[in-house]
Amino acid sequence: MNSFKKHPIRKWTWRSPNNVIKTEIHFIITNQKNIIKDVSVLNKFNTGSDHRLVRVRVSIDVKLERQKQLVNKGKTINIESLREKNEEFKMALQERLTQTTEELMTVAEEIGGMTERGKHNSKLSVETRNLLTKKSDEDRK
Structure with missing residues (x-):
């Protein structure tokens, strides 16, 4: 994928050391052309290099991709053999x-x-158990 139908000043990704030659040498490679919505060059991002960043905008059907990941790759359990x-x-x-x-x-x-058996660790902290004991002592009075 290249930067589609962009203005030439927005398409170049590399410039020669003398700043004369500017060309598009970086591309996005994909085997699913239909998910690519836009390819553009970031011209205002300074990388300190003679190359410019290429950005791609994709649209992925998350549900479809999840189903593809979950589909068993053609193997199933032989139920008859398992029963036997x-x-x-x-x-x-x-x-x-x-x-x-x-x-x-x-x-x-x-x-x-x-x-040790019979000595269970309480889920209540020592402080909470002390408060419960104090409360039950007060209730008895």
Whole structure:
């Protein structure tokens, strides 16, 4: 894609060191021409170079692109084979779930540590528990 039907002064992207030759040498490459709405050269942005920035305006159908990403790439599960191997599937799944559960418990123990059985960490802070105790003592009086 080039800078479409722009005035020549707005199309050049490179100038020669002597400022005589100005030409459009930078382009936008795409395989979806229909999403490109405009290509322009930013002539007021100083890059400190003999090149100018090229800007492209695109219009993307987000819903369509999301659907393309979610579409299974032509593979589906063979349901008939799965039904025939039902017991084998159940055993393999149970083994994987057990391994996963054990891994989760190991990581939880490493990160969070362990407490003695019967001694649960309260979700309430010590200060909140003290206030509740004080309130219940006042209510009894």
